[in-house]
Amino acid sequence: MGLRKGQKELVERYRGGKCAIPAIPGGGKTHCLSLWAVEMIANGYHKPGKILIVTYMNSAVNNFKQRISAELQKRGINGSKDYFVSTIHGLCLQIIKEKPDLIIANEEFEILDEVSKIHLISSAIDEWKRYNHREFRLYLDMENLSSSKIGDVYKSWHEKLCRIMLSAIGDFKVKGITPSEAKNKCKSLGRDSILSWASDIYEIYDRRLKMGGYLDFDDMLYNAKKMLQTDEHLLEKYRKKYSFVCEDEAQDSNYIQNEILTLIANGNLLRVGDSNQAICGSFSSSDFTLFKSFCDAPDTTVYSITQSSRNTRDIIDLANYFVKYVRENHPVHECRDSLLPQYIEPVPKDDPRPNPVIDEYGIKAAVFESWEEEAGGVVDQAVQMIKKHPDKTIAILVPTAWKMSLIIDILQSRKAPFEQLDNTSGERNKTLKKLGRIIDFLAVPEDGEKFSNMINECILTGEYDSTVFTELVDETETVGQRELLSEFIKKYPVEKILYPMGGIIEISDVPKELLQTKIWKDFTDSLDIVRELLEFPNTVVEKLILFISEKLRFDREERAIAQKVAGDVRYLMNQNPRWRLSDLAFELLSPKNMFNYFAGIVWDLKGFEPHPGVVTVATYHKSKGLEWDIVFLTGLNNADFPVLLEDKFMGEFWFLKEQYKNPQP
Numbered sequence: 001m002g003l004r005k006g007q008k009e010l011v012e013r014y015r016g017g018k019c020a021i022p023a024i025p026g027g028g029k030t031h032c033l034s035l036w037a038v039e040m041i042a043n044g045y046h047k048p049g050k051i052l053i054v055t056y057m058n059s060a061v062n063n064f065k066q067r068i069s070a071e072l073q074k075r076g077i078n079g080s081k082d083y084f085v086s087t088i089h090g091l092c093l094q095i096i097k098e099k100p101d102l103i104i105a106n107e108e109f110e111i112l113d114e115v116s117k118i119h120l121i122s123s124a125i126d127e128w129k130r131y132n133h134r135e136f137r138l139y140l141d142m143e144n145l146s147s148s149k150i151g152d153v154y155k156s157w158h159e160k161l162c163r164i165m166l167s168a169i170g171d172f173k174v175k176g177i178t179p180s181e182a183k184n185k186c187k188s189l190g191r192d193s194i195l196s197w198a199s200d201i202y203e204i205y206d207r208r209l210k211m212g213g214y215l216d217f218d219d220m221l222y223n224a225k226k227m228l229q230t231d232e233h234l235l236e237k238y239r240k241k242y243s244f245v246c247e248d249e250a251q252d253s254n255y256i257q258n259e260i261l262t263l264i265a266n267g268n269l270l271r272v273g274d275s276n277q278a279i280c281g282s283f284s285s286s287d288f289t290l291f292k293s294f295c296d297a298p299d300t301t302v303y304s305i306t307q308s309s310r311n312t313r314d315i316i317d318l319a320n321y322f323v324k325y326v327r328e329n330h331p332v333h334e335c336r337d338s339l340l341p342q343y344i345e346p347v348p349k350d351d352p353r354p355n356p357v358i359d360e361y362g363i364k365a366a367v368f369e370s371w372e373e374e375a376g377g378v379v380d381q382a383v384q385m386i387k388k389h390p391d392k393t394i395a396i397l398v399p400t401a402w403k404m405s406l407i408i409d410i411l412q413s414r415k416a417p418f419e420q421l422d423n424t425s426g427e428r429n430k431t432l433k434k435l436g437r438i439i440d441f442l443a444v445p446e447d448g449e450k451f452s453n454m455i456n457e458c459i460l461t462g463e464y465d466s467t468v469f470t471e472l473v474d475e476t477e478t479v480g481q482r483e484l485l486s487e488f489i490k491k492y493p494v495e496k497i498l499y500p501m502g503g504i505i506e507i508s509d510v511p512k513e514l515l516q517t518k519i520w521k522d523f524t525d526s527l528d529i530v531r532e533l534l535e536f537p538n539t540v541v542e543k544l545i546l547f548i549s550e551k552l553r554f555d556r557e558e559r560a561i562a563q564k565v566a567g568d569v570r571y572l573m574n575q576n577p578r579w580r581l582s583d584l585a586f587e588l589l590s591p592k593n594m595f596n597y598f599a600g601i602v603w604d605l606k607g608f609e610p611h612p613g614v615v616t617v618a619t620y621h622k623s624k625g626l627e628w629d630i631v632f633l634t635g636l637n638n639a640d641f642p643v644l645l646e647d648k649f650m651g652e653f654w655f656l657k658e659q660y661k662n663p664q665p
Contacts, residue, residue, distance in 0.1 A: 002352055006305035007032035011039050013303075014270065016244075020295040020302045021272040024344045025319075026310030026627075029272050030060070033246065034067035036270075040244070041072065041079040049243035051083040054091060054261060056249040059608075061085050064248075084242070088257050089217050092224035096215070098234055102227055112214040115597045120214075121169070122162050124204040128197070129158075135191055136161075141657045153655045160653055167284075168198035169205060173218035174256045174285040176225075179203040221256045228263050239266045246270040250291040251278040258290050276323065276339050279621060292340070309347045309355050310627060314362050316344045316355075331644060371403065371635075378632045379410040382615050385630050386416065392629035393610040396617050399640035407617050407634075421608065421618035431554070431561045432595050434458045436588030438533065438548055443581035445534055448490040451497075455489065456482055458552065459526045464519045481519040488514055498531055538581060541573060542566035564598045 003011055010021055010032055023029040037053065040046045053064055064085045072079045086094070093111070100109060112120065129136050136157070145153055172182050182199040189196045209216065215223070228235045245265035247253060250273030253261075262269060271294055278288030295302055308316070320343045330336050346355045368374035378396055385394055398404050401422060411418045434457065441447070441454040464481045488511060489497070497505060505524070507515065514520050529551055538544050549562035565588075573579055587593050610616050610628055618626075638647050 003032060003035070004028070004305070004307045004347060004351070006303050006307070007035075009303040010305075011036045014301070015040075015045055016268050018267070018294070018297065018300040019270045020250075020291070020300050021270070021305060022295060022302065022340075022342060023272055023274050023305040024308055024342060025274065025277060026308035026344075027274075027305040028308075029248070029305060030063060030067065032305070033248065033272060034064060034071060037068050037083055037246075038071040038075070038077075038079075041082045042075060042077055046082060046243050049239075049241050050081070051244045051246065052091070052242040052264070053083065053085045053246045053248060054088050054257075055085065055247075056087065056252055058087060060248065061087060061090075088260070089220055092220040092260070095224040095227060095234070095238070096220060098237075099227065099231070102231070109213050109215055111220070112209070112216040113597050114217070115594045117216050118162055118166060119594070120208055121165050121201070121205055122158070124201050124208060125158060125161055125165065127204050128201050132191075132197070132200070135197060138192060139656050139660045141655060145655060157653070157655065164194065165198055165201050165205075168195065169202045170218050170285050172198070172202055173222050174254050176222060176256070179206045221254075221260065225256055225260050225263070228260065235263060238264045244268045244270065246272070248272050250294070251275045251288045252280040252284075252286045253290050254285040254287055255290070274342070276342055277624070279624060304342075306343065307345045307347045309351060309353045311344075312356050312358060312362050313346055316346055318363060319344055372406065374634060375403075375406045376410055378634055379407060379414060379416070382411075382630075382632060383414050383416050386613055386615065389630065390613045393612055393627075394615050394630045394632075395610065395623065395626075395628040396615055396632045397620050397623050397634065398617070399620060399635040401619055403635060404617055404619065411615060411617070416615060417613060418615040418617055419611070421616055421622050429591075429593075429596060429599055431558045432565070432588050432593060432599055434552070434558075435545060435548060435562065435565060436585050438552075439544075439581055440585035440589065442533060442538060442544075443585055446494055448492070448494055451494050452486045452489040455523065455526070455530075456486060459529065460485075460519060460522055462522070464517070481514075481517045484511065484514045484517070485519050485523060498527060498534065541581065541584065542570045545569065561595070561599050565595050568595065 004027075006021065006023070007028060010019070014036065021029065021033075033053070037051050040051060055061055055064060068083060068085075069080065140153065140157060172179075177185070179199070179202050182202050186193065186196045186199040209219070228238065242264055245261050245268065247257075247261055247270070250271040252273070253271075271291060273291045275288045275292050278286065278291075280286040294300055311319075323339050323341065323343060326339045327336050327341060330338075347353070366374075366377060368377060382394055382396055385392070396407055398407060404420070404422065408418065408420060437450075437454045437457050441450040444450055460482075492509065496509075500506065510520070532551060533548065536544055536547050543566075545562055545566040549559050554562055569584060572584075576583075588595065608626065610626070616628065635641070638644070642649050
């Protein structure tokens with residue numbers, strides 16, 4: 001099976017009890033976990049129950065399923081009912097659906113996604129502010145704010161407070177603290193305390209959740225744990241159902257997830273993770289010390305995966321040096337235990353997948369005076385790499401999403417091929433943008449520009465010859481087919497295109513160069529679909545959305561997104577009777593629209609594969625788990641990665657009083 005050190009021990013030896021697999025980056029943990037599951041199923045070691053694998057992302061769920069299924073098929077084993085792969089939220093939803101009446105009066109409960117949760121918390125803050133406006137202003141540096149900026153600052157502080165409350169309420173729930181308990185614990189802190197505010201807002205938010213029959217993701221974990229702890233028959237059912245429990249990405253686990261899996265496992269618990277990759281603790285309730293404690297427990301068997309063939313020896317040496325530097329020389333002594341002494345080893349020379357070898361030292365460094373200079377220099381280097389190595393994948397990684405915009409602007413000015421890897425662009429929101437363009441046109445069908453946008457982005461999506469020749473007074477000019485069609489659509493009355501006198505567009509009104517193109521034929525052939533869309537009743541918007549997905553032959557993923565939008569729109573229209581088609585179009589076309597979260601889940605299930613000769617632009621966070629041949633790391637300075645406690649941190653807000661920006665312990 002070509003297993004390496006650590007992998008071999010797991011697959012061949014682990015047959016029960018508590019087991020930890022600390023795995024370095026690129027160690028092939030998904031590969032060996034899948035082989036372990038197949039080996040267990042092939043030999044019946046998992047019986048009488050199933051193997052449960054809990055992982056962090058939906059894309060990882062898909063990856064595990066595909067790998068295990070493929071290996072079982074290769075061995076001629078029908079084991080599809082012998083394992084179950086899920087996220088922790090998927091598992092908790094399964095548990096809650098066993099007896100929903102135990103936790104909520106309405107069995108038809110709805111799960112509140114993260115976007116809707118932020119909206120609900122925002123409205124809870126609005127209610128709280130009506131009685132606590134003095135407290136809301138308390139942290140603001142009013143003496144140094146001009147009157148012209150007050151409105152913008154209030155809005156910004158409200159948005160930041162939403163994020164703070166999102167985190168605080170999540171922490172309350174993960175620790176099993178109810179709204180009334182939170183109020184009691186915080187009442188001695190005084191009205192100036194953020195935690196005191198959080199307890200008030202938590203109470204309002206919880207009341208609104210219950211009124212709407214909603215559960216958020218934190219509720220799912222809390223209630224699943226509560227049900228398992230209080231219902232012995234339910235707990236026994238799950239212990240019999242799953243003989244082995246495996247937790248992937250265990251470094252990103254939290255207290256309540258840890259308890260749920262420990263309860264179900266009944267002793268047969270396998271945890272896999274890398275504490276040095278615990279990136280979720282800065283913005284969620286994850287706690288990497290849980291995995292570390294599990295590894296250190298005397299009754300835990302530990303098999304370490306330390307060999308990786310992902311990188312060159314130079315990169316491995318640099319990564320190991322960084323770990324060593326942090327542990328021995330970090331200027332803040334309290335930070336020296338933040339990384340574990342877990343070092344990457346290259347694979348043996350006879351490994352079938354050896355480490356890459358290049359002719360020169362593969363790590364380069366450059367110093368720049370400003371972000372603008374750095375962005376330009378990095379893009380220039382990336383463009384050179386595309387020309388020099390068109391068969392290689394390339395990435396530019398940035399610390400934050402806002403820094404991405406300048407990189408993209410420069411790539412566009414250089415006409416360099418790129419793909420943006422974030423929550424609001426490219427493949428992730430393609431379906432939402434398509435729906436937005438169509439509904440934007442249907443809301444104002446006489447608008448030629450909206451008609452042109454819809455045709456080019458939603459109907460005529462194929463490739464066309466880039467140029468045709470159009471005669472001017474003294475010369476000929478080269479223009480694109482799309483440009484020629486767009487100019488005609490924008491200037492010519494829409495009603496004369498869709499419903500011309502005599503049923504045919506007046507040929508004399510159409511530029512003769514356009515008449516000769518393939519795009520013109522495709523355009524006229526597509527007008528029947530446009531008329532069908534226009535004539536469909538738009539009084540029931542959710543049905544219109546489903547009709548659009550049917551007429552434009554959306555694929556499976558696009559249909560799933562359209563169905564989610566249709567369901568949400570029904571709720572939105574009930575909540576906001578004044579909402580019109582134009583409002584929905586505006587929301588769908590907004591980069592940070594409320595539907596992005598679900599679209600991102602669907603996109604994650606498909607996974608991401610970088611394309612050779614195309615620059616991927618992503619944040620460091622989004623790049624986790626992905627691989628490229630050539631990578632540019634930007635923003636490596638103390639402004640983006642603070643080192644000392646006196647450095648500026650990302651969470652500091654310029655409009656706060658100095659003592660609240662970065663309070664020292």
